[in-house]
Amino acid sequence: MTAESQPARRGLFGGFRREDLAALVVFLLLAAVPLAISGYVVYILPQYMLLGVLAMSLALLWGYGGIVSFGQAAFFAIGAYAMGLAMKHLIGLPINSAYLGILIGTIGAGLVALLIGYFLFSAGVRAAYFVVATLALSIVVEQTVKSFSDITGGWNGLYVDRMTLTLGSMFELSLFDDAPIYYVVLAVVVPVYIVVAALMRGRFGKIVIGIRENEDRMTALGFNVPLYKTLVFGLSGLLAGVAGAFYATHAQFAHPVNAGVLFSTQVVIWVAIGGRHSLLGAFVGAIVVAALSNYLSSIEAIQSYWPLVMGLIFIAVIVLFRRGLAGLVESLAGKGPHGRVAGH
Amino acid sequence: MAALLVIEGLTKRFRGLVANSDVSFALAAGELRCIIGPNGAGKTTFISMISGHVIPTSGRILFKDRDITRLPVHVRARIGIGRKFQTPTVFDNLSVYENIELAVLATPTPRRGRHAKIMRTLDLVRLADHSGQTVGALAHGARQWLEVGILLAGEAQLLLLDEPTAGMTAEETHSTGELIRRLVRELSLSAIIIEHDINFIRDLKAPVTVLHLGRVLVEGSFAEIERNEQVRSVYLGNA
Numbered sequence: 088m089t090a091e092s093q094p095a096r097r098g099l100f101g102g103f104r105r106e107d108l109a110a111l112v113v114f115l116l117l118a119a120v121p122l123a124i125s126g127y128v129v130y131i132l133p134q135y136m137l138l139g140v141l142a143m144s145l146a147l148l149w150g151y152g153g154i155v156s157f158g159q160a161a162f163f164a165i166g167a168y169a170m171g172l173a174m175k176h177l178i179g180l181p182i183n184s185a186y187l188g189i190l191i192g193t194i195g196a197g198l199v200a201l202l203i204g205y206f207l208f209s210a211g212v213r214a215a216y217f218v219v220a221t222l223a224l225s226i227v228v229e230q231t232v233k234s235f236s237d238i239t240g241g242w243n244g245l246y247v248d249r250m251t252l253t254l255g256s257m258f259e260l261s262l263f264d265d266a267p268i269y270y271v272v273l274a275v276v277v278p279v280y281i282v283v284a285a286l287m288r289g290r291f292g293k294i295v296i297g298i299r300e301n302e303d304r305m306t307a308l309g310f311n312v313p314l315y316k317t318l319v320f321g322l323s324g325l326l327a328g329v330a331g332a333f334y335a336t337h338a339q340f341a342h343p344v345n346a347g348v349l350f351s352t353q354v355v356i357w358v359a360i361g362g363r364h365s366l367l368g369a370f371v372g373a374i375v376v377a378a379l380s381n382y383l384s385s386i387e388a389i390q391s392y393w394p395l396v397m398g399l400i401f402i403a404v405i406v407l408f409r410r411g412l413a414g415l416v417e418s419l420a421g422k423g424p425h426g427r428v429a430g431h
Numbered sequence: 432m433a434a435l436l437v438i439e440g441l442t443k444r445f446r447g448l449v450a451n452s453d454v455s456f457a458l459a460a461g462e463l464r465c466i467i468g469p470n471g472a473g474k475t476t477f478i479s480m481i482s483g484h485v486i487p488t489s490g491r492i493l494f495k496d497r498d499i500t501r502l503p504v505h506v507r508a509r510i511g512i513g514r515k516f517q518t519p520t521v522f523d524n525l526s527v528y529e530n531i532e533l534a535v536l537a538t539p540t541p542r543r544g545r546h547a548k549i550m551r552t553l554d555l556v557r558l559a560d561h562s563g564q565t566v567g568a569l570a571h572g573a574r575q576w577l578e579v580g581i582l583l584a585g586e587a588q589l590l591l592l593d594e595p596t597a598g599m600t601a602e603e604t605h606s607t608g609e610l611i612r613r614l615v616r617e618l619s620l621s622a623i624i625i626e627h628d629i630n631f632i633r634d635l636k637a638p639v640t641v642l643h644l645g646r647v648l649v650e651g652s653f654a655e656i657e658r659n660e661q662v663r664s665v666y667l668g669n670a
Binding site: 290293294296297300301303304305306307308309310311312 | 482504505506508509513514516520521522523524525529532533534536537581585
């Protein structure tokens with residue numbers, strides 16, 4: 088009996104200290120990129136990082152909460168269009184219109200998620216039915232954006248300016264060039280990661296894991312399960328909204344494609360490949376897969392086959408490494424909670 | 432002793448089937464009570480109405496003088512009603528420690544006091560040596576005890592135990608009886624236990640309520656129940 092005794096705090100909740108170190112390495116590498124190289128990579132990486140945030144928004148929902156969503160693109164698009172429309176229309180105010188766009192996009196996406204989550208979860212909608220509802224949400228947002236073309240530009244998309252950083256009238260920095268916006272995006276992504284990782288490691292995250300593991304037990308313990316599900320979905324929408332707002336000003340456009348089912352599905356693939364139980368895994372997964380698709384689709388010989396190649400990689404990961412890249416790294420590193428949550 | 436739980440005329444109909452009919456019942460604070468009865472007597476339905484998993488067709492349930500008849504499960508849990516299910520309902524993929532930790536997180540225990548409380552609970556249910564182990568790999572008896580530990584850590588005052596010794600060896604059953612008696616005494620808890628194992632019930636030395644066809648047939652000490660002609664005929668058929 089005593090031979091079994093272990094340090095009490097290890098397991099699913101603890102033992103993430105390795106991931107902190109890995110995150111530090113990833114972010115230091117990202118910070119070093121513009122110092123070492125210039126050109127296309129410095130242009131495109133911030134967009135990938137924001138897709139990484141979008142992936143994290145799904146990982147905390149899916150990996151921690153066991154709730155799959157095919158609607159993440161909808162929240163991303165709400166952020167993106169809020170940003171574009173605010174920068175276009177909310178000008179001449181004492182506040183920087185880009186700041187308003189970020190605020191409206193983030194809070195708006197979060198509120199929409201809270202509202203939808205509230206209705207679905209308090210009605211007891213679970214599993215596949217919830218997936219269908221999120222799928223529908225993607226379609227609704229995509230169609231809305233397409234239909235109101237006077238405002239949104241419809242299929243042509245909406246042109247969005249690069250934002251300017253301001254601090255009252257004392258400080259102004261244009262983010263038109265790639266290097267400054269690179270670091271601004273990084274300065275957004277890093278704290279977002281730190282805050283979300285800390286939240287999911289604390290009481291809130293543990294409760295969400297508990298709900299994934301055994302909803303009936305959590306209810307019988309006194310937890311308001313629909314409330315927590317709603318909150319985690321709201322947080323997920325909020326994160327996707329932030330990512331969308333910054334993405335729009337970086338890519339300088341917002342497009343209905345960014346709201347669609349196809350894009351939502353890509354998010355699911357990034358997270359599955361990166362590892363849904365790890366926020367960092369999802370973040371890195373999105374960057375790697377997005378870069379890879381971009382690269383593969385630029386090679387003329389396989390241009391038309393690259394979705395097929397991506398599909399094969401996806402299937403291989405699902406079959407061979409159910410915990411994704413993060414799980415692979417974990418088992419290569421030796422320790423870690425082996426397969427403990429596999430199958431969820 | 433003041434009554435902790437008072438039940439008046441509780442009835443539950445599932446379509447045509449009457450699972451419980453006009454059941455009245457009282458449990459004092461600090462009391463241990465066994466509920467027995469043949470299959471289909473309505474024991475689990477009765478417990479489910481106290482925990483909130485089943486809402487009665489008519490009747491009232493008062494817990495600490497508060498009408499809880501229609502409160503949702505999680506609200507009842509928060510005011511001190513803890514249920515152990517017939518099949519252990521625990522977090523199989525988490526460690527023993529994490530299972531208890533989640534129960535502690537349901538209480539207002541400050542962050543600093545959590546670890547000590549978890550370890551205290553693990554000591555109470557004798558699982559301290561297994562704290563790092565994944566629950567799915569535990570023996571059946573240990574999982575049952577863990578679920579009791581979850582109720583304790585969740586600060587339940589009334590334990591509803593649905594067949595806590597199901598699937599246990601005779602020895603495990605015996606020590607489970609001891610554990611429950613000790614917990615009720617030392618932590619001044621109350622408990623309602625559904626059981627089939629007659630030796631276990633005798634060991635508990637607690638008053639027994641016999642349910643039959645959804646009604647209270649008789650209540651009394653184990654010795655009285657054992658002698659009762661009606662109870663004998665219910666269990667043995669019309670002898």
